[in-house]
Amino acid sequence: MLRPPSGTTGFAAVPGRADHTCPTSWDWSARMLRRHKSSLVALVFPPHKEVEMRPSLRRLRTALNWSAGLLLCCASVMAAQGTGTVRGTVTDAVSKRPVDGVSVFVAGTDLGTLTNSLGQFQLNLPAGQVELRVRRVGYGTTSRKVTVTAGEVAQADFEVSQVAIGLDAVVVTGAGASTERRKVPNTVATINTDNLRNAPVVNVSEQLAAREPGVSLLPSGGLAGEGARIRIRGAASLSQPNEPIVYVDGVRVDRSGGWGDYVGTGGGGNPSRIDDINPEAVERIEVLKGAAAATLYGTEASAGVIQIFTRTGSRGAPRFDFTTEQGVSNFPNGRYEPNYGFARDASDPLRSSTRLNSFYGLSLQPYQVFSRPFVTSLFETGYTSNYSGSVSGGTAAVTYYVNGRFQHENGPWGAEQLGPARDFDQRAQGSASLQLFPADNVKIRVNTEYVDAHHETPSNNNNIFGTISVALFGHPERAECFAGSLPTGTGACTIDGNPNSAIGPGNPYGSAAFATERENMQERLRQDAKHFTGSINVAYQPWQALSLEGTLGVDVVNQVSSDFAPFGYNVDNIIGFDPEGYKYLDDRTRREITAEFKATWNRRLGDDFASTFVGGGQGFIAKLEDAAGSGELFPGPGLEVIGAGSLQTSYERFLETVNVGVFGQEQLGYRDYAFLTLGGRYDKNSAFGRTSQGVFYPKAGISFVPTSMPNWGSSGITSRFSTLRLRVAVGQSGLQPGAFDKLTTYSPLASVLGPGLAPNNLGNPDLKPEITTEWEAGTEVGVLHDRAALDFTYWKRVTRDALYPRQFAPSGGFRNVQLSNVGRIDSHGLEINVTGLPVNRPSFSVKLYANAAYLHEIVTSLGGAPPLKVGGSYPRYRNFVKEGYAPNSLFGAKLVQPCSQRPAGATYACLQPGQNPYDLNGDGNFDTDADMLAWLAVPRTLSSMLPIRVDEDGDGDFLDHYLGKSTPDWAGSFGMSATLFRNFELSNVFEYKTGNYTITNLTFAFRNSNAVIGRNSRRAATVEATITNPASTAQQRVDAAKEWLKLRALTPYDGLNQNENGKFLRWRELSLTYHVPGAVASRRLGLRHISFTVSVRNLALWTPYTGIDPELNEYGRGGAGSDLGGIDNNFGEGIDAFGLALPRRITFSTRFGF
Template identity: 50%
Template sequence: MNVSIRSRFIVAAALGAVLSAQAPPLASQEAGGSVQGTVIDGSTKQPLANAQVSIVGTRSGALTNSAGVYRIPGVTAGQVEVRVRLIGYAPTTKSATVSEGQTADVDFSVSQSAISLTDVVVTGTGGAVEERKLGNTVAKVDLTDIQFAPISSPSEVLQGRVPGVASLPSGGLTGEGARIRIRGNASLSQSNEAIVYIDGVRADNGGGIGDPTLIGTGGAAPSRLDDIDPESIDKIEILKGAAAATLYGTEASNGVIQIFTKRGEAGPPRWTLRAERSASKFPDRIKPQTGFARTQAQADLLSEFYGQDIAPFEIIEKNLETRLQETGFANALSGSVAGGTQAATYYVSGRFYDEDGPFTAEKVFEGSPFTSFLKDVARDENRLYQGTANINLFPRDNLRFSFRTLYTDRHGEFPGNNNNIYAPFTLAQFGKPEAADCTESAVESPGICEGSGDEFGNGAFSTVREALLDRYSQDVTHFNGVMSAAFTPITELTFDATFGVDNVNARSVDFLPFGNAVDNFSARNPNGERTIDNTNTQNITLDSKLTWSRDLTPAITSSFVFGGQGFITRRQISGIYNFDFPGPGLEIVEAGGTDDTINERFVKVVNAGVFAQEQLGFGDWVFATVGARYDKNSAFGEEAGGELYPKASISLVPSDRAGWSSGILTTLRLRAAYGKSGRQPGAFDKFTTFEALASDFGAGLVPSNLGNPALKPEISTEIEVGTELGLFQDKVGLQVTYWDRNVNDALVLKQFAPSGGFIDRQLANVGKLSANGWEVGLNSFIVNRPNFSFDVFANGAYLKQEVVSLGGAPPLKVGGSYPRYRNFLIEGFAPGALFGAKLLAPCSSYGNPTQDAKGGCLASGQLPYDVDRNGTPDTEADLLAIFADPARMAALLPAGLTSLNPLRADDDLDGDFLDHFLGKPYPDWQGGFGGNIRFLQNFRLSTLFEYKAGNYKVTNLTDAFRQANPLIGRNIRRVTEAEAAILNPAASPQAKLAAAKEWLTAKALSPYDGLNQNGDGDFLRWRELSVTYSAPQRLASILRARDASLTFGVRNLALWTKYDGTDPESNAVGRGGGEGGTDENFLDAVDAFGFPLSRRFSFALRLNY
């Protein structure tokens, strides 16, 4: 395991220093006077913990403890404004007079509020501004509100909480990341990932395991977003589209995610310690493997192998994949300290996370003579060392300097997985119980060989044990640092500047040792192979702006922003591959017996833009904003020039007008926004390029990319309208948004005339996409009593997408030439829509058979078979006659089900049997709902459910293979029973007819691609459940803590779905590198031999000092 020991030592030493030494408070902290008091709920009169109390206009503040008590020392003597904020409550401010050396008592009684328009946001606004002044939505996730949720990564934070934002997991292996999609897809060929900022600095939003052309597990891959310590995050702001993200210019058309880390406040050190232990298991979602003996001789061998009596045509059922499962465990330790003075504040945190997931290889090697290989077997592990430091300096009241560093050292290991023929879990599901044997050695115990053998009954590629010796690992160091300054020479004017760097070094390795064919079966490099990929990604950010805020008249305010922003993105990839080691113990590429295969790439993209924005306020309830950004990008063609992105919005808050009165409608806001944003082509797409060619005559060049000097960015234009309603004294909050997006000049791979020698397709700005949707969010406080309170939330997002035009290009198939993937980009359909085969259907199922079934249909009583090959579909009577005649059976169906080929439909009579629309791989609706229950004063129960529903199809490629393929499938019970009935001479004709009808629902794969492999993907998942006990002050004080809590949590507790496959959220492609392309963008909802999402149970102790 190649992990940087030095970097770990640095992180551990820094964390140890922070968490072991109690620095005495500076004398200046106690200068002046103090403010103290309690914060209680205005209705129940109960104390409120973790309320943020601050002195307005200063850096002094404190959090309330479990008794609702706070104390702020070092407050300058004089008249001050004290403000309290707490999620779910309306902000409240009180005045107080502080005397030198004295303590002022300021108590608060605050009211619950399900809607807050006074929250300050900064993402996409040009500067800090109240949400009520914006014409667009800025979604927010405050991690204080979910600090007790069973969450271990930022990807999990985003699941189910924000309408229109989808965090898409790909499987259940530990360390797997998620793809993030905001309002669907805004590009056909470029990345559809939102851009990510951390405290104003552009961060790597990719992931994956190396260059997919060189290395890849088959699906499972980490996300760089999950390198961030969730304990260090204060809040997340999300811009959902071009109407909100205009000021971010090129690349922002898919939305913006900005993460804000925690900061310190003036006051004594405040410490937080947290320890967690968790366990995880895969749910029982995999269908057992089944088979049967075809002869008595085979039955006798199987009886010996399994240690039980087995008769011919008797169904054998085994759960083979359970030998690859165990209970996984994880430990997490984190700590932080925050505090400071009026001159400087600090926040420092560290976290160690170590998980060994629920996948295991040990069971397959136990008791075998191959235990010496255990050091090389595949594992699923995720280990992180994370540190964050945030320092703010205030040399003058009008000058601030900020410095923040974030560092992660991460090690992960993964087995091969998903649609990978050499993946152990895939091969276990391919297992055929009737094909298992120990012919290479002998039977040691039921189902176990004493040496080499095929215990899983693998018919091709490799045995499971051999596949377990293929080991993938990745080591990552991720640094993100920022320096920023703000200077306010006069009250109305502020200069801001930010400089930051995000640097990721990732080393990925695929190692298969010498002698891996331990069962004498695998032909995949039995002498071993090794692949190494080194990827360095660097993002440099420079941002500066001027904000001029003033009152034009007593009723009209103005806020003008002007600035510039630049990015430099560099990525360097180098890799090497070799195989055929001369002997055991050699684990370096150079030891391979062949010529090294070397890969190297370098990409650099520079983007620079200037922006301006003016916001006018009228009467403090009408706000209008106009602005624009002009961008130049190194990926733009020479003829394209720059690009201008305008924006405009309006927000009206009638409830803020003087004299507003309504018994039911307490708060009302109406808003609308318009904006444009873009997505640039790849760094080299504009250039005419050639590739090197090796030949017997020496090196040469061949044409590669045609090039296009007019290449320009895709332009996304979005309109957004909506409203916020606060009902019943803001006890109920409702947000509704409608949005409409059109993408013009979409980049499409188009074939140009090959006569010039360039045969590869070239990107061109010829496409068009459209999308629209609704987003709804509801928050409500149902009950609020001293010993019991209950609040609920719900959100939903409706999405409709369409490929309007491909600019003359033919339909584009996703997944290349691989016929099993049936996702396409076709004009007039949703992107990634499914097309494939269907069977000849009854004429009665068509509205107009003559028009809609030009290729024919079934008359009453006919089945889609022509077993006797007379050109007419068979009836049940025809089939019964064949099944009753052994001679005809032998002649017409010599291979059983393999010979029983149903009739395919060709409704449009164009000769293409695979062009029938089968559905789309994303739902109409998705969202989440849940609530919080507080009871017995010290207990809190929180829960979150997530759902997807409506015209949602998942490609169940796992069962398609297991149903139809005679070599590596036919091992699902209903198909096994059908095949046994067809082949069993003793089975009745009626039983064979029933088997033939069952086969109509199971036949799949070529030349029936798409048939019987798509299932309804609608689901409801109980995503989170947690119960927290907050200890009374008298118990917390035993540990000398300000407060203490113990939380029991469960993640992915239950799943309700009609989907019959492994998991409706499983996806064969996995996280990917975030670089775009049709596969990453549109190969969605493909369940192909992946792991179901694991169920995780956790206990966590949190102590605050």
């Protein structure tokens, strides 16, 4: 195997990649001969005492030297040229600090390297004059000419200046090969994680959040380890996953989450497999935002592509880096209204003021409203810790990077004194990258990552046995202690009166139904996951114009989830569900193999044109196996296996899909300022129907950079623009149906009469992928010497043949819906990104940024199929997919309104002046105030006071009124980073959503309206106390009845009084870092660097929303099973249903290296 010479390589220098230079052990001057005289091939191996050669290599040397003897004279001439060394340091032009990760390369060649953490680089180059260029994301490109003398060292230092825009940055995703951004006609968002090293982020989801316009993270709540759904430019599909596909170093990885098919939490606490990726090992993230950019990724890419590139080593002595983080977390104050109730008189002994005064030590009067902070009393201060260490380095032949990280979080949901349920997440992560350079034109890279994760969460969200929901539903007037326990006077129950004992039997949180808080805390939800990702990439450059590259990788996830309640967990004798205990177990394994081969051909076409052609093939084999079982009714305590249950069930699901595709792309450049791109991909998927022969996805685009034209800036107008680019792109991508959607299937039946079959899936042999066509146009503008920049994009997308579940005639025997290509979605939007460097001085610099994304989407057609609702038959969720509306629109009940608000010509019922939407006396007319005064002259109950709904379209459906949509028109972020006194760094990030943004506040709909587990909000308790109090006047009751119109919700008023304006502004991140001066770190501490950071995540929230948190979502990542698609996962957004707010997390960290 041939080793490369020092300073020569066949691979482009990519920002953040490894140093490909090698020592001058052998004279490879004949390489230059091959480059300039393609008809001559000569390799000369002069002996060197430091080279230890294997016998096979020695024989190879002999054979090549004999062959080279025919051209010895020419080779000797070239050998005489020799090689020299160029060394230097790259520093910031203002702060004078070294800049690491800078790509230093010879212009017009593939020779290059990267600077280390001290900004240093070394290149061994053929003798002669060369032009060195340096570039890095966030800095302007700089070049200088250097004369290389054989056997000598030339010094070449560079200073680089920060810029707000950079078209020379190299991207890979969507371009097929490493390509400068200026040449790519579509948007490719790049997140450089070096800029986040001091930010309060602990996983990849947080690295993505609030970074790029059009990329939204949808968290489900604030439990430890909860994942977030990802949306890029809204919804591209009605029924298939709207999650982007995710690659790590070219290998597709599991993007799902949740607990498998057989275990659930109620919606929250779902982990994300994306967060298994070690954030410390991530170098950068590239995001393709739609079909116009993702064509080369084919089927499944219409929802976007996220490609994660991990770190590699660079040449040099081993470099060790360590990070330690300690943090605390708390749920925000003021977001949880206390539990309200009111005392009764002696006719209700349980809720009488006499008993309550004894229980709480209060002085209540009958019908007096009071409160207890049941929910917040269960909170505690959470604790987080992260430890990370890495080593990197290498030689000319091998570079390496190894990282290990341990993450531990015990969340702020407490109540552990009540039971074993925990709010807990832990991950042990390891990453390694090895690069081999066996020859000057061969590079081999091996990447591995392994994660061992453990996750626990309490039962939560919209779950009658949820720990959080039961606390929210608690009635303080119902709180009591049972036999064997005594009240403390504070509302707690103790055994034998010992105030230091654990809470004893009782109902101190006033649960009115289902279970007590202590009983629910006996349930344990746990998950253990092992996640491995490995790949090998081989790149070979047989000659300078041609590069060949192959990647083979595998991603394997094995997760075991369990839901366990022990025998006798009904410790307060209230819960009635399987008091003998139960266990549900789900074992999910997913394997995906990625194989890719591509060739890149670069060539000049005369003096003005340059061509780059990329062609290749890609294939994926994904296999999912999910085996589960349950055991209920244990015969006694101490049993924890499903086989011990008296009632046992089993479940199994497996599926395998295969996708293969071939792609090609031609990029033609003219004088380095105009670029035309044409390409396409042909895909075949095992899920396509038998009549579908595959699908072709084309793409085209133009990028024009007028500021690179000769004589640009010679006029007064053009001189104002230091950078200007115009671009337009169009492309297609798609999403395939599920593995079995095309097939006619039957479900097995088991009974005492024998086995049987029942019709399940009708099947559709014509099933094909839905096709998304998208075009985008935009511009990048830099002014003031690129110290201020604007990036603007307009995009438009149409999804045709959208897969939608459709009901066919039940007379055929199949009652289930069947996927069909009948739908269409039309969407368009804007993306704006503004960056500025108003101050850039050695002791003080400021960088500002702001971005915004506008989204408009509409379901144009459902092919005659009826609308579908999130949650199926469950009436509380009002998110619909309905023709003519946004695919996440809300519909529900509406009360009769004044006639002044009724449109002209409408005939539906309305209120005349002085009327109210009641008919309390049952006379068939709307009540006047006088009617209400007469009826409310005596105490009444709220359950007898039914407001009158309206049916505006007269179709008999009182729940079809449009109430808004749960996706905002506008979303984005803004922030700043500053350097103070040279050694301090300050960073802020704010995130916002606004514009026709409606949140379903189901938490307060229940707390305001439900007669059993609700009416415990301040307003509802006050209204009910007033209506039922004999001492209230008739007018007080009338006023309370009118207030009740604003609170009444739930069946038969689903959708009424449960939607609010969800716009918000959140202070997402704040960090302050102190860098110990380099001289102090090295001379006194013996370190390359050391810094200290204090950071805060979710520092503050400003919103008119009165619920718990406008970012809560009932459906977490993968919340509706193992799969990511379906109506619930796609459109179950903006539903606040008994979750926990996003916690505030304060972290103290230290980073150092040597």
